[in-house]
Amino acid sequence: MDVLKPEIVLVDGRCYRFFDSTSWSQNRELGSYEEESFQATYDSDQEVCDGNIEIFAHSGGRYKHSFHVPRAIYPFIIGQRGATKKRFETETKTTIQVPKQGEDGDIIIIGADRRKILSARNRIDLLVETSRKKMPFTHFLSIPMNKDNIIRGFNQFKSEVLNKTAKGARGVNESIFQTDKKLHLTLDVLKLLDNEERKLAAKKLLACREDIIKPFLKENGPINIEVRGIECMNDDPAEVNVLYAIIVDKDGYLQDLSERIVDYFVEEGLIQRQYNRVKLHMTIMNIRFSKKDDDESANERMRETFDASNILKVHKNTFFGKTTLSTLHLSQRHTKNDSGYYKETEKIEF
Template sequence: MSSLSILRPDLLTIGNRSYRINPSSLPGLESTNTQQHQVYREEEEADYYTNNFDDGNNDDDDDEPSCKPQQQRSTKESEAKTQTVHKEQPPVEDDDTIDFLAKENMYVCEMDIASAFYGVLIGKNAENKHKLESETNAQIVFPRRDEIGTVKIRSRTKANVQSARTRIEIIIDRSRQMQPFTHFLSIPICQSSSSINLKQKYEEFKKSVLEQCSDERGITNELFQQVNKLHLTIGTLVLLSKSEINYIKETLQECTKTLLKTIMLTDKERFIVQLKGLEFMNDDPGFVDVLYAKVQLVDQTNSNRLQNFLDRLNEELVNTGLMKQKFDRIKLHVTLMNSLLRKDDTGILEAQKTTRGRVKNQERESFDAKKVLRLFGQFDFGQIELNELHLSIMHEPDRQTGYYGCETKILLKPIN
């Protein structure tokens, strides 16, 4: 190890604590399987899903105070995926989440953990569980198969309980990165009464492209997104229990309330956007997988309000540990054509994502968009007011609205 790496070691932050990263390996992640899920196909994900986890690496400040509720610890994964905390004891500090049972002379902590993570924590023949208990000098008790409850950590010292809890949090964080997405944060485009004109413009665009560009390679009706599903994607999440869903819902409520108060200063302010112009995801217009409409905020005073709002919200959700950050800034766009839609016109795919983002038995067929861009590159879809922010469910479409199922909705209007 170089002197520089000793002076500036990698750090792992959990809650308000930071730990030095030492070489080690987490137990049993390579052999863990998950159940298959139906997954919303996010257009920015290049490849999709298989049944088993893959060995190998995942390729994948603001001065304002945090606005999320302080109810759940979060972990930030180190860039070194094959390293974790080892032989590091967290400081013994006041911690009201750890109780002392005087009669048993024992410290006890309860963790609300989604049952999807029990397998990786226990391991084959309970090997992972025994290793954790041995290395932390703590007892870890899981609910029985037919029970719903918390995971309990017990030890004679508070430091041992804290150490075991930290190790469990790290394992869960790494395992979560390899789970398929279950929810996504979205802003519907065509779910309000003011969207009639935009719907008509989109149908006009679709008809014109099919009439004038159908002779181009790969241009078919199946490429186009359903008009009722048009949306802005803010981020994707892995939520595996009711408590995780409720935590994100509460975080969204608190954060949006705080942010909207600072961004929308008067009752008349709204997020009104214009969809005009086309762009594509890759660098070759002859081999395109995703074609989208550019989004511009109609606001002469401060054209960055929407961007700032979404970036701040994204930052807070990433800090929960339940949403993975892909980019520093949200890319404002509305997907119009997607090659993944050839195989599933609902935009939902039953499959799973590998740790490397590779696809097995699910190959995309690109399309030639050169003529579409030449003829319709400046197409104006019109203006629309963004009314709601949805925590959308990836595998449950709403049959009444034609949009995606929803856990919660938040109005994007000034807060009095």
């Protein structure tokens, strides 16, 4: 069925069919410079020219093209014992130069004519896109909710759950609660694999303040955020992975602005939308909070649950607090700054 319905990958407006091997799903943690099982089909007519690719004359009547790829992608381009790079060079009759392990720099393609260089570049672009999909998210756009009144409301909720509401309930303990100073709303997640991509995302956030956020607030006024009630991420309250507080957005302004912000980053290619709309919520309990990243596999963690039946019943209208939207962060996952919140690559205030 994979052959009949292969994954479709878009790279710079081109559409490719990608036949993924089951080896990816069986072994996600590849060692250094291990080859990805990779097959792709190409439309040669699309490889003739590309106005966005600069190709310059090189010595010996040949041509040269260089472009940036994050260092984390180098192992996929090289492959095990250089097999992927050699195959690309053979198929396109070019020479592909990749910076040495641990070094940064550009990928350089040298070939006898422009068509062959474009062919190699297109193959590498497709490999980069498919490889990137396998890599974890590194950053997220966050609205901090660690205000004093919301922290008090959260800690009161936490105390009541542990000492009364869910005392003795399966899987409920202090370790699965969010850290109060890390309370936040996530608008969407990003994969920023090197300093160049982080700089681009930071620049986009600063531009977003001027192009999207300030005009919106000028037209609609300040946005008030109320946190009231709780819900879970699944249908069975006795088998819960994540419990979150509900964001009350009566006029819909916060939802509207959040969609515009995410779309602004999508246009730059920094975010690939996973869902049709932003799900506004503040996570307060998550089974993953009790685990270290290296304790066990993500699949094992996702199979664990806790019983939130009585919590959902008792706290369905619990009030956590109110705040006014005033800042947006480009936050780094799995980090903590001096204040206890996530480290920011960039942040804006408005």
